Amino acid sequence: MMNFLMKSISSNPKDKIKLVTINGNLMPLKDAKVSITAPGLSYAALVFEGIRAYWNKEHKQLYIFRLDEHLKRFINSMKLLKFIDYPNLSSIKADILQNIQANNYQEDIYIRLQGYIDEWGEMAVRSPVSTSIVSYPRPRAIAFTEGKNFTISSWQRLDDNASPPRIKASANYLNSRLASIQAKESGYDGGIMLGPNGKVSEGPGGCIFLIRNGNLITPSITSGILESITRDSIIEIADTLKIKVQTRDVDRTELYIADEIFYCGTGQEIMPILSVDKMLAGDGTPGKTTKVLQSEFTEIVRGNNQIFKSWISPTYKK
Numbered sequence: 001m002m003n004f005l006m007k008s009i010s011s012n013p014k015d016k017i018k019l020v021t022i023n024g025n026l027m028p029l030k031d032a033k034v035s036i037t038a039p040g041l042s043y044a045a046l047v048f049e050g051i052r053a054y055w056n057k058e059h060k061q062l063y064i065f066r067l068d069e070h071l072k073r074f075i076n077s078m079k080l081l082k083f084i085d086y087p088n089l090s091s092i093k094a095d096i097l098q099n100i101q102a103n104n105y106q107e108d109i110y111i112r113l114q115g116y117i118d119e120w121g122e123m124a125v126r127s128p129v130s131t132s133i134v135s136y137p138r139p140r141a142i143a144f145t146e147g148k149n150f151t152i153s154s155w156q157r158l159d160d161n162a163s164p165p166r167i168k169a170s171a172n173y174l175n176s177r178l179a180s181i182q183a184k185e186s187g188y189d190g191g192i193m194l195g196p197n198g199k200v201s202e203g204p205g206g207c208i209f210l211i212r213n214g215n216l217i218t219p220s221i222t223s224g225i226l227e228s229i230t231r232d233s234i235i236e237i238a239d240t241l242k243i244k245v246q247t248r249d250v251d252r253t254e255l256y257i258a259d260e261i262f263y264c265g266t267g268q269e270i271m272p273i274l275s276v277d278k279m280l281a282g283d284g285t286p287g288k289t290t291k292v293l294q295s296e297f298t299e300i301v302r303g304n305n306q307i308f309k310s311w312i313s314p315t316y317k318k
């Protein structure tokens with residue numbers, strides 16, 4: 001009976017998707033089709049953004065976190081992949097708002113925005129560019145509180161001169177996929193990749209911070225990482241909290257002796273890393289500074305912080 005009940009309450013986020021958007025048109029997911037000849041599929045000519053929006057019960061408002069920064073990065077990704085004739089930032093923004101309003105969410109959600117070369121063509125074709133928006137409810141991960149255990153991956157992080165991680169392109173996630181599966185098959189939750197110079201780069205879907213002697217340390221944006229919006233937010237928040245921040249090369253062995261480590265990104269938000277290669281970070285529980293940053297971040301994203309009010313965009317008209 002219990003089994004039956006568990007099965008009938010689906011936990012697949014796909015089942016919760018209602019209306020999606022393609023090129024500004026709202027439609028049910030089952031009607032949203034892409035041709036098998038589209039270079040977005042055949043040559044991975046696809047860029048994307050993962051964006052979160054947070055429900056504030058008291059304000060009866062859904063706040064999108066750093067929407068303009070996500071859209072700017074999205075446009076930059078298309079520019080770097082030499083897409084042409086793509087929609088401008090304000091029309092994509094209008095499509096996102098329309099999608100959320102049509103779905104009328106009153107809970108935390110995740111928005112996946114994609115831009116891809118549609119129809120058909122060869123590897124280097126530059127248009128037509130289609131956009132798609134898929135949104136669905138996504139509560140905070142349990143790992144936000146509990147943390148995860150990582151390993152150093154034997155897969156090397158991509159390099160700017162080969163397949164630039166700065167471009168949020170689906171093609172780059174081949175590298176992430178290999179590292180992620182390898183870590184899980186080895187009994188870990190995730191893998192941290194080193195760059196070609198042997199220094200710490202990032203995880204498959206998020207950036208790395210460590211704390212040593214009260215300093216918050218993270219690899220610089222030239223270390224083969226995605227220019228993470230969460231990473232940038234944490235650096236700014238730390239500054240207001242008078243926490244010293246160092247963006248610099250990070251050695252693998254620094255992770256083994258760190259007081260605290262956390263993983264960050266839109267999906268993970270700020271997620272404690274309890275150990276790397278079974279070497280405990282501090283005492284192997286979520287650290288003090290990590291928790292301070294988590295609570296400050298939570299207040300900001302939910303619209304309860306005045307200093308960073310410009311980071312959130314209300315979705316519903318009052």
Ligand code: PMP
Binds near residue numbers: 050206225231266
């Ligand atoms: N690095 C990689 C490889 C990612 O996929 C992500 C998630 N988008 C991040 C970092 C974190 O970026 P952001 O904070 O902008 O979500």
